[in-house]
Every structure is written in C-alpha cells, then in structure tokens.
Amino acid sequence: MEIKGNVIVGQSGGPTAVINSSLAGVYKTAKDKGVKKIYGMRNGVEGFLKGKYVDISEHIKSDMDIELLKRTPSSFLGSCRFKLPEPVLGNETFEALFKRLNELEIGYFFYIGGNDSMDTIKKLSDYAQLIASDIKFIGIPKTIDNDLDITDHTPGYGSAAKYIASVTKEVVRDGLVYDMESVTILEIMGRNAGWLTAAAALAKGCDCEGVDLVYLPEVAFDVDKFIEKIRELQKTKKSIVVAISEGICLEDGTYVAELSSQLGNTDAFGHKILTGAGRYLANAITSKIGCKARAIEFNTLQRCAAHMVSRVDITEAFQVGGAGVTAALEGKTGQMVILKRVSSEPYMCVTDVYDVHKIANVEKKVPREWINEEGNGVTEALISYVKPLIQAELTQIIVDGLPHHIVLND
C-alpha cells in the first residue's frame, strides 16, 4: 500500500502498566511498513499544541529499547487531560493543530487513551472531514477501568486485574495470620464502573479463600445491611476481607466516601476531611461491631504496577497499536481499534476497528447479571470473562535488583 505521509502518536489520560506497549506497537509497525518519520506528541494534544513533540526513532533505537518500552509503566511520551472544543470551521484550536500536523507532513494520527481520548479522535476526524483533510485518525484503546464500549475489553485492564488479584491473595493471607476477629476493606479504583473491584474475586482458589464480599458502584450500597452481613459472616469465620469500589454510593446517589465529610470536619488547614469509602466503613465496623478493622487503598499502584503485568494484556496492547497502523494505512479514519473475543476456552481474541463516534463518551459498566442477586459478589460469568486476561507473565528486565525502564530525555 502507498504511504501518504508521516505518523504521529500521542498518549492521553491516566497511566496504565501497558500503555507503552501500545506505543511500541504503533512505532514498530509503522517503521516496519516503511513510514518515514514517526513523531510522538509530548503530553498529548495539549503539549503538541505548544509545539512539543519528538522524533521517536531518536529515542527508541534498538529492539532492546522496544522491549524496555513495553515494560515501562506510565506514558513514555507524557500525558494530558485536554478536551477539544466542538469541531467547527474556523475554530482556532483545530486550525492550530492541523497547521502543525501539516508542517510535519502527517498522514496518520494515533491517540492511545480512554473515553476522553476517543472523544478527541472523533472530533479530529470530524474536523478533517469539514476541511477535506486526508489525515487518518485512529484511536488505540487504553484504560485500566475497562469501561470502553464495543471492545471486549481494554488493554491495561488485564494487568491491573492481575495485580489486584495477586495482592488480594497476599492480603487475604496477611489477614489470617492472627487468631482474632478482623475485617479488612480493600478500596479499589473505579468511580462508576466496578470492573477493577470485580477482579479481586479472582483471588479465590484452592490456595486462597478469596474475598468474602464484593461491592461495585453498579448496585446501591446500604451501610446497615453491610454491617449485618459482616456480623453474619463472623458467626463462621474470623478474618473477613471485603473488596469495594471507591465509587460505591447509597440509593440516593451519595458516595460512601462523602459520608464522613458531611460531618463538617476540617483539617488543620480548613479543608473538608475526606476519609475514603474504605476508611469510613472500617470505622463503622470498629464502632458498631467492636472488632479490629482496617482499610487498605490499592491506590496508584493499580495503574502502574509494571512489575506484575499480564502477558496476554501486554501482547494485546502491542497488537492494538499495530492494528491501528494497519487500519490507517488502509485508509480508515474516525475508528477505534477493538478487541473481539472469538472464544473464551481456549481464549482467542482478534482485532478489528469500529466507528469511534459510537464509542466515545459511552461508559461500559459491569452488567447487572454478572453481579449476584444480593449485590455483594460477582458471578461465574464475570470470572470466566476476566480470567483469560490475567494469564501468563512477561520476563522482567532487572538491573541492579530493580525492574528497568526506558525514559524520554528531551
């Protein structure tokens, strides 16, 4: 196929452990197919608008560099959270962007990100149509939240799920160590969708009793019922471990995390104190039941634990990058690369592309039927869906005792 111009690629939104594997997939595929120049935007569209970009070949020089790039967490090119305006003729932002793209003789534009990034691809491809630009715009899915529609799952989710399930196993064991009643609350990322929290259920196996309760934002939470449930479980076991999404909320929509701050407590600096949903519930247990209770926030490590990636995930992240380049060179635009599951046992997934207009700004939640009736656990269907995504490991490249990364010095 004829190559019409150079490539530019950007990364946007929150980090994942495998976002750079998609960058590696875009870069290597474009290079192998004979693209002349492959540019990287620094800090996404926001940085690019300020003229910040690099020639990736000046930084990724060998196959070893590509291997390191795949294993480096958090956007190699830097990221941004930047919402483009509506694409109308004469809009300054779009004019400035296309001017820069034309200066670099860009023919193909790739954006690796989640929902907001797909909104960017949608608007850019719409604007290109308005001005009859021939630049192809393709979205490469990436988010630990797994909340993009149409695609079976998103690269980044499998590794976050593997990390969450692994450390949940370790924490369950930690909770069993003393011969006393205790409740451990694991607070896991997910404001609106419970995919990450659901992954804690994977900890269960012949060597681990797993978590006892799982609460997702998809089902309204009831503090009193929760306390009752804990009391019930304590009749038969001492160490109880509960996984909750940070975003669980009451029937009326109040986040559990907000309940503490409603008391009007402020810190030494006059700010409302936010304790987090996990800490709130741990306090509730200590207060109402009287046993030891602790909250553990899995926090940032969920999205950057490159030391614990799933090989399925990191490989797919690379593949969606490559598939994006192939689609663009074939002339496709305004599309996002998707993963289509052909079979779960044995697991098989292929890539395809899909109209980004139907994906951007839609949030995919955990289906109600994958959550148990009581709303405090997940079903076998969910386990079967996630399990293939956490399989296999990637040999780490360790230097001086620590996982080695590649960094962009410009």
Add this chain to the structure above:
Amino acid sequence: MEIKGNVIVGQSGGPTAVINSSLAGVYKTAKDKGVKKIYGMRNGVEGFLKGKYVDISEHIKSDMDIELLKRTPSSFLGSCRFKLPEPVLGNETFEALFKRLNELEIGYFFYIGGNDSMDTIKKLSDYAQLIASDIKFIGIPKTIDNDLDITDHTPGYGSAAKYIASVTKEVVRDGLVYDMESVTILEIMGRNAGWLTAAAALAKGCDCEGVDLVYLPEVAFDVDKFIEKIRELQKTKKSIVVAISEGICLEDGTYVAELSSQLGNTDAFGHKILTGAGRYLANAITSKIGCKARAIEFNTLQRCAAHMVSRVDITEAFQVGGAGVTAALEGKTGQMVILKRVSSEPYMCVTDVYDVHKIANVEKKVPREWINEEGNGVTEALISYVKPLIQAELTQIIVDGLPHHIVLND
C-alpha cells in the same frame, strides 16, 4: 551428633514475605539431620499454650511443597503477639509451656520473629536454666523493620526494601506523566526506625530520578522547613516525590500523624480521625502552596509482597533457619542466629549465633551519619549497605495467572 528429642518451631509478630522461607529452612534442615518429629506451633506460643500445634511433615510432604512454602507470604503457622511474663520458678505460664514441650519430647525450640520474639527466647532459655531443662531455645530473626541489633540485617528487610524501591520507581514515573506541578508523599512503614523508608532512595538510577526527599523518624521533623524545601525544589522541577516514615515526629516528640487528630475531629462514630502523616503533609502542601498533592500509603503490601521478593533475602531467610537447627543440635541455647557481612563488594554474608539477652528489646536505628546533614536524605553508605540485599529474583510459581501459595488446613 546425637539428637536429643523432637523439634518445635513457631512464628510470631508481623508477617514478612519470606518468614516461611525460614520455616522451610528449619524444617528441611531438621529433617535432613534426622530429627524424628518436627512440630509447628499454631499462632506461636499463644496457640501452643492452648494445645494448638501440627506435625509439619503431614503438611509439607514434598520438595515442591518446600518451594511453595518459601514463596508463601505471611506466617504459614499463624502468628501471635504474646509477651511472656518474667521467668520465675512456679510461674503457671512457664509450667504449662514446659509441660507441653515435655509431652511432645521436645529437645529443640525455634522461634521465628522480631524483637518481641527474641524476648520470648530469652525468657524461655532463662526459665529452662532455672528448672535445669535440657531443651535448647534458638531465635530466628525476622522483621521487615530491620531493627534487630547485632545482626547485619534481618531476613524480611531485603524483600520489603526491593518492593519499596520497585514501586517507588513506578510511582515516580506515574508522577511525571502530566505536565503540571505535583507533590507525591509516600508513607512507608517504620514507627521508630527508618530502614524501610530509606529503601525508597534505591529507586534512583539512570532510568529514574528517584525521590527528592527522605524523612526518617531518627531526625526531628519540622513542617515549616519541609514546606520551604518543597517550594525551593519547585523552582527547578514539577513533579516532586517525598518518602516519609509513618513515625516521623516533631522536636517535642509529637507524631506528625497525630497533628490532625489534635483538632478534635471525630468520625461519624465519634472516634478521633487519624489521617496519617502522609495525608497531613499532602493537605499542608495543598493549603500552603496550592499545588496538587497526594499521599500514597504503601501499607500492608510492604510486608506481604511475596510476588516481589529478593532472592538474596529469601535465601538468607532459609539459611538462618538451617543455621538455627545446626546450632541447637550442637547444644547452643539462648542464642539468636545472626548474619555477619564478610564483604559488601562482592556481597558475602555468613551466619553465626549471638547471646539473645544482648539482642532482645534493643532497637537498632539508622545511624545518624547515614542520614544527610539536613535530615532529608540518606548517604551513599546507606545505599551501599542496602543494595546487596535487594538483588536477584526467585522464579515465581504461577498457577492460573496468579502466584501460588501453600496453606495450612488443619
């Protein structure tokens, strides 16, 4: 040598990622040397006093089981926090304990733990002398805190240090992803000794700028000076990462973690709100400087991250277990196994034993000369001390995508 009786081994205090490697070392060595029965106390001395113990050979049946045991975090036998009374003739607790030991024809008693566990070994060996019992009592060092005296370091510390340094690298990268000012505070375990927090300094290397500031409990903390230091750093860089020990305190001894609770804030249940030192300082930065600030607690994962152990550490943990058995069979008692560093480059360590009376209840802190003059960083001497302890990895045994463990079902 003649074997005079059976072996019993217990685990006590907080979990580590390699505490079971020491158990494996005791078990395998005792078995290889021909000891007839090797018992394990359930939940340490506390459980044993209630008659809870197992015959380990009924649970660890193969070399594969030993490999799994080495890789299983958090005490396989269960743990306790139990302080023995003073050893005086006629004391009921000691009488009960020795009665049980005699019933099982115990000749050798091993206790894997930290400071409190060494206090147990000290008292038991003292009591044995009082009643002219021939049972040998040996302490096997274990603590992520690295605060045991005499020994060069403690098994458990190296793996915790490797975990802390690895995730610190990941978090530093995560902090760099947006082109904006931000401060990330890493709150690391260590109430009185800063060994774990100091390990965050290992993150620095050719692929990581490392943490900018390190605050240990060994030096008095000053909130105003800290804020000034952040302002100063912000003149030259945007993303600042700070490592603090949970136990940092002011000149007058007040824990920084207590500063918030002094305001009299209570949660919905009337309890004092403890925000933690990291959260307090993040709030201080947001309030006084106005930039984005977040606190990340490494929490429980520091002590149970078996998925990220140091092979040096897990091997030494096994060795100290074995050395304990050898010493006991040679007739030694009232001793703790210690590690003696023969050389740092190349790293070489041997085991020895040392009078537990001189070790129990002494807390080894980070020497002042290993902390920089300003009290906000560590010196090269400290780095050289820790680095050998985090080297090399142990192949994980992964089943169905997750690290596999062995559990005690009795």
